[in-house]
Amino acid sequence: AVIGLPLIWVNILVFEALLIGFCSHIILDTVTKSGVEMFYPIRARCVMPGQDKYRLATNSQAEKTVFVLLIVAGIALYPLNRMGITQLLHTFISNISSTVSDVRAWGSDYRVWVEVDGYFQASLRPVNARFEAVTVRSERALLCYDYKTDAVYKIGTDETCNIYPRKIRAIKGEKRRIIVETANLQNEMLSNCLHKKPDIxxxxxSGSVWTDDEIDKKQDPDRYQTVKSTVSGLELDCAQSE
Known part of the structure; x- marks a missing residue:
């Protein structure tokens, strides 16, 4: 372990793995019949348990069996080590509540993908696709964007959602940066604001726009209505410019 100290400045995770391996090796040696001289040069040997009959003989069949069981346990616990208890549980549950929780935890710093197996509530068409999470609407609903259809969908278990998920889970993507800008369009054309959008x-x-224009009443019921007519104009909610 002392020899491996320089690894701290190279990669702390490699040093931690080395330290865990070194310590676990010594601890496992204490369950053999010969034990281990843990405080060398003191000749006393550390063993556990104290009675010989409960300890393993070196190179015995029992030791090999324990070795195989430890390898199997390590492989089985790999997903837990990689994902963590909470994320592994969310993957197993695959419901809207766990997905909303993950989007809230990751969404400010990372892109979050949402895998959905469900159906459209209006047309009852089946859905098995991946979307990008846009924002959380409630404990039971998300707004997500579909790159294939260039549409926003409200996904969740309440009756106002477009897609009802039988199974749904969140996947953390790469790092991202969110930029929020506020625009006051008083005496200014909406098109001026739309032309300022980034190229990537x-x-x-989202917001309110005073206008005499009306929107097309024939909207796809399977899609989220991002533009709604109001008494004073239009209400935008995660709308996009065409």
């Missing part, structure tokens, strides 16, 4: 990434518009 996704841009969504």
């Amino acid at each position: 990434g996704l841009t969504f518009y």
